[in-house]
Amino acid sequence: MMFPDLTGDLKTRMPDLKGKLEANAPTAPLSWFRTGGPAQVLFTPADADDLSYFLKHLDPAIPVLVVGLGSNLLIRDGGWEGVIVRLAKGFSDIAVESGHRVRAGAGAADVKVARTAAEAGIAGLSFLRGIPGTIGGALRMNGGAYGGETKDVLVEAMGVTRSGEEVRFTNVEMGFTYRHSSVPDDVIFTEALFEGCPGDPAEILSEMNAITEARSSTQPVNTRTGGSTFKNPPGRKAWELVDAAGCRGLRRGDAQVSEMHCNFLINHGSASAADIEGLGEEVRRRVLETSGVQLEWEIKRVGLT
Numbered sequence: 001m002m003f004p005d006l007t008g009d010l011k012t013r014m015p016d017l018k019g020k021l022e023a024n025a026p027t028a029p030l031s032w033f034r035t036g037g038p039a040q041v042l043f044t045p046a047d048a049d050d051l052s053y054f055l056k057h058l059d060p061a062i063p064v065l066v067v068g069l070g071s072n073l074l075i076r077d078g079g080w081e082g083v084i085v086r087l088a089k090g091f092s093d094i095a096v097e098s099g100h101r102v103r104a105g106a107g108a109a110d111v112k113v114a115r116t117a118a119e120a121g122i123a124g125l126s127f128l129r130g131i132p133g134t135i136g137g138a139l140r141m142n143g144g145a146y147g148g149e150t151k152d153v154l155v156e157a158m159g160v161t162r163s164g165e166e167v168r169f170t171n172v173e174m175g176f177t178y179r180h181s182s183v184p185d186d187v188i189f190t191e192a193l194f195e196g197c198p199g200d201p202a203e204i205l206s207e208m209n210a211i212t213e214a215r216s217s218t219q220p221v222n223t224r225t226g227g228s229t230f231k232n233p234p235g236r237k238a239w240e241l242v243d244a245a246g247c248r249g250l251r252r253g254d255a256q257v258s259e260m261h262c263n264f265l266i267n268h269g270s271a272s273a274a275d276i277e278g279l280g281e282e283v284r285r286r287v288l289e290t291s292g293v294q295l296e297w298e299i300k301r302v303g304l305t
Helices: 007-013 048-057 110-119 126-130 135-141 201-218 238-244 273-291
Strands: 020-025 039-044 064-067 073-075 080-086 094-097 101-105 154-160 166-170 188-195 224-228 255-257 264-267 300-302
Touching (some): 048 188, 101 110, 110 135, 110 201, 126 201, 135 188, 238 273, 255 273
Parallel strands (some): 064 080
Antiparallel strands (some): 020 039, 094 101, 154 166, 224 264, 255 264
16 A cells, blocks of 8 residues: 655745755564554654644644654554654663653663662562563553563653644653553653662672573564564453463464463464454454453554555
């Protein structure tokens, strides 16, 4: 599918724009699944001010989707009709501040934030090593792993609304629950401030190495996957329900339920987004049939079929 090219009009409306605009850009490189149709417009802002300027001058009727590393994202085969905002280099800065604090851009990889904290002797952020995404995603989903969650260490988060207004949220104002924040969906996070506690760098790095080893031995980390597919139901583990439903190794074309960890879906090379989503829906159907539990998707699925 090819969408009408909006980039010429956008450039005319926004003469001071510093970021990059691309029409009908491929989205497969943006997602760890390596699937998906084109983005009508792909915008890579230079920084937070550039993002604010863009949103202030963008037609409010045009849908906007923000993407970081794309580790928890499935873009459907019909692509995204509207604008995809990709937070890249201009949002990846990480800085250590006094009071055992770390400030990080929303496009910074979670693992890099964890390592920066560790090297500075700041404990409490090592769990970020187990989350294969960016700070923006961790804020949106209250990302957590290995005993820690974003809500445990966040001081405040900064963002930009759909109208381009810069906003700030305290930890309480984020409204964190399990794998969710209550911040309006149209807010694009730009930066976060975290606070840990004093720790020994060697001990913290050792803890991070243990997380790395645990992930490598239990999860298909070097495959085309989207991370955990389904949220854990209250008091249950999604992977156990999937396994009990006989779905370990289940395939649809080149899409497969991982045999190593069956809460992961894998693209073995040529699976379409429809193959992956269809497989996930079949898993949900079988789990409901065998256990009575309706699994909820943790992976964000967007775009046209």
